[in-house]
Amino acid sequence: MSFTRIISEIVFMFKGLAFFKAIENKISDIRKKGDDLKRKFTIDSMISEIKKKWKVFKQKITVENMITVIGERWDDLKQIIENMLNSGNAFSIYMIGLNNRRVEAEIDIAEGRLAVGVKKLFEIVELNDRMITRMCYFDNKRNVQECSRNLEDNYFRLISVIMQNSSELKEDIPKLSDVILRRKAIILEIGSAQRDNILLTNDLNLKAKLYDFRDCQIKMARLMMEGQKHQKEIDDLKKKSEQLETELASKLPEVELKKKLEAANHKNITAQLPEDACLVDFVKYKPYDFNKKKWLSHRYSAFIIFGSHKMGIRLIDFGDAAEIETLISQYRAHILNESEKRTIVVTGKDQFEKTMINPNPTSGKSLCYKTFQLILYYIGRCRKIYISPDGDIALLPFESLPLPDNRYVVEDFEISYIDSGRDILRFQHHQKSKSLPIVIADPNYDLTSESTKGKKKSPLRDVKVGIKKEQHCYFHRLEGTRQEGESVRNLLKFAIILLDNDVLDEEVKKIRSPEILHIATHGFFISKLKGDYTEVLLSILNIKKFENPLLRSAIVLAGANASLHKKRPAEHAEDGLLTALDVTGMDLTGTDLVVLSACETGLGEIHAGDGIYGLRRAFTIAGARTQIVSLWKVPDYETKELMISFYTKIVNGQGKAAALRESQREMIQKLRSNKKSDSPFYWGAFICVGDPDKMERTSSF
Numbered sequence: 001m002s003f004t005r006i007i008s009e010i011v012f013m014f015k016g017l018a019f020f021k022a023i024e025n026k027i028s029d030i031r032k033k034g035d036d037l038k039r040k041f042t043i044d045s046m047i048s049e050i051k052k053k054w055k056v057f058k059q060k061i062t063v064e065n066m067i068t069v070i071g072e073r074w075d076d077l078k079q080i081i082e083n084m085l086n087s088g089n090a091f092s093i094y095m096i097g098l099n100n101r102r103v104e105a106e107i108d109i110a111e112g113r114l115a116v117g118v119k120k121l122f123e124i125v126e127l128n129d130r131m132i133t134r135m136c137y138f139d140n141k142r143n144v145q146e147c148s149r150n151l152e153d154n155y156f157r158l159i160s161v162i163m164q165n166s167s168e169l170k171e172d173i174p175k176l177s178d179v180i181l182r183r184k185a186i187i188l189e190i191g192s193a194q195r196d197n198i199l200l201t202n203d204l205n206l207k208a209k210l211y212d213f214r215d216c217q218i219k220m221a222r223l224m225m226e227g228q229k230h231q232k233e234i235d236d237l238k239k240k241s242e243q244l245e246t247e248l249a250s251k252l253p254e255v256e257l258k259k260k261l262e263a264a265n266h267k268n269i270t271a272q273l274p275e276d277a278c279l280v281d282f283v284k285y286k287p288y289d290f291n292k293k294k295w296l297s298h299r300y301s302a303f304i305i306f307g308s309h310k311m312g313i314r315l316i317d318f319g320d321a322a323e324i325e326t327l328i329s330q331y332r333a334h335i336l337n338e339s340e341k342r343t344i345v346v347t348g349k350d351q352f353e354k355t356m357i358n359p360n361p362t363s364g365k366s367l368c369y370k371t372f373q374l375i376l377y378y379i380g381r382c383r384k385i386y387i388s389p390d391g392d393i394a395l396l397p398f399e400s401l402p403l404p405d406n407r408y409v410v411e412d413f414e415i416s417y418i419d420s421g422r423d424i425l426r427f428q429h430h431q432k433s434k435s436l437p438i439v440i441a442d443p444n445y446d447l448t449s450e451s452t453k454g455k456k457k458s459p460l461r462d463v464k465v466g467i468k469k470e471q472h473c474y475f476h477r478l479e480g481t482r483q484e485g486e487s488v489r490n491l492l493k494f495a496i497i498l499l500d501n502d503v504l505d506e507e508v509k510k511i512r513s514p515e516i517l518h519i520a521t522h523g524f525f526i527s528k529l530k531g532d533y534t535e536v537l538l539s540i541l542n543i544k545k546f547e548n549p550l551l552r553s554a555i556v557l558a559g560a561n562a563s564l565h566k567k568r569p570a571e572h573a574e575d576g577l578l579t580a581l582d583v584t585g586m587d588l589t590g591t592d593l594v595v596l597s598a599c600e601t602g603l604g605e606i607h608a609g610d611g612i613y614g615l616r617r618a619f620t621i622a623g624a625r626t627q628i629v630s631l632w633k634v635p636d637y638e639t640k641e642l643m644i645s646f647y648t649k650i651v652n653g654q655g656k657a658a659a660l661r662e663s664q665r666e667m668i669q670k671l672r673s674n675k676k677s678d679s680p681f682y683w684g685a686f687i688c689v690g691d692p693d694k695m696e697r698t699s700s701f
Contacts, residue, residue: 102154109161109290118172121158125179128154132186133261142242145187145610152609153286155183160288163301166315174266174313177303180283181264184388185420185611191621193260194248195589209244214585216241218509264422266305266313272424273307277384280304280375281421284321284391284608300324300393304378305421314378324370325392330363332395335681336632368401372409384414384657386692388421391608397631399664400684408680410664416657416692419611419620427691431623433590434513437495441485441520443503443558445475447570473564475556480636481520484597484643488518491647503558505574509582513590513623515695520643522556523598523630525614527605549605550581553614555598580604580618589623592695593656597643602629602687616689626656626690638682642667650695657692 101124108117128151132144162169162176198210220237223230269279281303287296298321304314318324371393379385387398399410409415418424482499489497495516498507503521511517560576562568588594596602596615604614611617616629628646642663649659667683 102157106157106290106293110293114161114165114168118158118161118169121154121161122172122175122179124154125158129179129182129261133258144190148186148610153288155179156286157288157290159283159285159301161290163287163299163315163317173303173315177281177305177313178265180281180303181266181269181421182261184281184283184390184609185422187610188419188617188620189260189422192623195621195623198248206248209248213241213244213248214587216244216585218582218585220581260422260425263425264420266303269305269421269424270307270309272428273305273386274384275307276382277307277386278304278311278379278382279386279388279421279424281388282390282393284393297322298391300391302375304375306379306382311380316374316378318371318374321391324367327363327367327370328392328396331367332632334363335400335679335684337681364400364402365404367396368403368409371396372398372401373404383412384416384692386416386418386421386424388418388423391606394606394612395603395631397680397684397687399661399687400680408668408678408684410661410684411668414657414661414692416688416690418690419617423690427625427693430625430696431590433515433592435511436514437492437516437518438511438514439485439489439492439495439497439518439520440503440508441488441497441518442478442482442499443521443556443560443576444500445477445522445556445558445561445576447501447559447573447576448562448567475522475560478521478636480640481597484520484640485518487640487644488520488647491644491651492516501558501570504570504572505557505559505576505578505582506572508557508578509586512587514588515591516593516595517588517591517624518595518597518643519555520597520640522560523596523601523615524554524556525600525603526552548581549613550584550618551579553580553600553604553618554578555596555601555615580613580615583615583618584621586622588619591622591624593626593628593650594619594624595628595643595646596630597628597634597639599630599633602627602631602689620690624690626688626692628656628660628686628688630685631687632681632685634685635682638667642683642686653694655693656695657688660686660688 101120105117105120105124108114108120132148132151158176158179162172166173195210198206216237220234220241223234223237273279283301283303284298285301286298288294289296300318300321302316302318304316306312375385385398389396399408399413399415401409403409403412485497485499489495496514555578557573557576557578559570559573562570562573563575563577596619601615602612604612604616606612616627619627645663645666646659649662650656654662664683664686668678671678671682
């Protein structure tokens with residue numbers, strides 16, 4: 001698609017307006033008088049002309065005018081519009097054009113003309129989506145994401161009017177579900193489509209640019225972890241990275257992305273779902289009161305799409321988002337027993353204030369009543385549930401919720417998680433792995449250039465924090481991870497295993513597309529919350545001033561303690577931390593399964609409508625098809641037992657989600673039989689993200 005066509009899409013709402021004649025006259029002058037006049041015809045004068053005429057003719061704008069694409073006559077204004085786009089002015093003009101139509105829609109809805117107003121909002125949202133996708137071809141993802149956020153209010157207005165009038169507008173519910181299927185996690189979709197296209201091409205120059213981009217990401221992550229002394233080099237790498245990303249974006253075939261988004265509709269999802277399965281697609285949105293013309297507090301809703309055409313689509317309103325999010329925080333605190341600080345060691349006289357959610361023993365049942373029991377009311381006999389979460393719902397493993405009969409959800413339902421409903425369509429296509437399974441376990445965190453001896457073991461796969469005269473943290477060896485790693489290697493024929501001093505940061509980042517990647521070690525996510533132990537970690541790890549959430553989530557490798565305590569690291573160990581930003585630079589295309597057997601590997605910074613920014617997202621960007629990740633700190637022994645059981649079932653041909661579910665059910669029964677607590681703390685942290693079905697049988701099994 002030519003640049004002219006792209007730019008014409010941005011200004012297409014002006015075609016047919018009378019004031020446009022003045023600009024067309026300018027074009028004619030440019031053609032006659034050449035470059036001298038073109039230089040005089042500045043961006044400012046063009047905008048001034050538009051604003052003057054807009055006051056007179058703004059009421060004449062129509063949807064038909066907006067949808068029509070302007071032809072090649074705009075070629076002479078190519079450079080001028082390009083400068084406008086770079087300066088942000090073109091986007092401002094675009095917003096002016098839609099604002100009038102949006103006001104009309106609001107008036108229609110407030111005065112009871114629901115069908116007319118909703119039609120206009122659908123048209124506006126469609127135009128917004130086209131704007132976002134067009135930007136993908138000439139801009140980096142950060143700018144596309146910012147554009148998407150700037151346009152989300154119209155998206156929320158559309159959801160609001162249908163949620164508030166669902167009975168009268170029931171015919172529009174499927175259409176709204178399609179809008180959400182196309183919009184949700186769109187930035188992640190763009191990145192995945194771009195990566196797949198480049199890796200499948202024979203263009204060596206294009207591939208070289210992709211690998212150069214990934215190399216920039218890895219170098220930038222390493223320098224950021226070393227602190228502010230490299231700021232100039234970091235800034236240079238960031239600039240180069242964004243330039244490469246923009247160049248790569250221009251190579252993304254428009255037709256392929258357009259086809260993917262057009263295919264994302266409820267009918268195609270239904271066709272791919274098994275008869276006994278359904279998709280629950282959550283949405284966190286900000287409701288709009290069309291009568292009072294004001295925004296209300298956020299709410300959660302969900303669309304349920306079934307594997308049977310007979311079931312149709314169901315729309316659920318879960319209520320106030322803050323109430324649900326409080327219950328999620330309380331339930332997580334209850335499971336982790338945060339009041340006893342069972343997983344964090346804090347010592348010394350320089351204590352800091354701790355702010356935390358108080359555990360609530362009844363929060364689990366309340367949360368189940370507010371969420372899962374509402375879903376149960378609609379899903380009938382469905383026992384396989386795909387959940388596409390949004391907002392803090394992404395922090396909740398639904399399997400761990402207690403049902404009224406003292407059973408857990410996992411005992412009756414198989415649940416898996418996806419970033420967007422579009423993923424269900426993506427699962428139809430497989431890419432082959434490039435290497436044998438790799439198992440990584442029990443790194444020597446104390447590895448330095450002088451010493452190779454590890455220290456004492458820990459029962460939990462998380463970081464220990466101490467505060468004495470100086471802040472410090474320490475990663476203890478994990479006895480269960482070595483046993484786990486060796487057992488998994490024995491189950492997977494020909495698997496390569498890396499242990500102890502061989503788990504080196506530099507070498508791990510070179511791994512390319514193994515069939516399975518299993519990592520058993522410490523893991524962490526450092527939130528931006530103040531007043532708890534994370535503030536200490538932010539300072540110790542030199543990343544307090546960095547906003548990128550992909551730097552605040554990491555897997556711990558050999559030499560991490562040496563790096564944190566400013567000792568000389570062993571060769572190739574680097575800083576001993578594989579951050580999420582590092583992972584985005586890896587090539588895991590064709591990797592069928594990544595298991596992150598560590599603490600908090602499924603956590604990250606939540607961006608409503610765009611998923612979780614952390615290790616989970618990073619491994620998806622790298623190309624992993626399915627992940628097993630954790631949503632809280634996990635105990636060493638129980639995790640080892642759970643993983644061995646999981647892989648035994650995988651090797652025997654069970655689906656990935658089914659194998660995890662059966663392993664969790666067995667652990668619940670074992671705990672009950674031994675008259676021990678069956679708390680989800682021991683078994684419920686791990687979830688299956690991505691394709692839940694069987695792995696393709698290979699010689700590795």
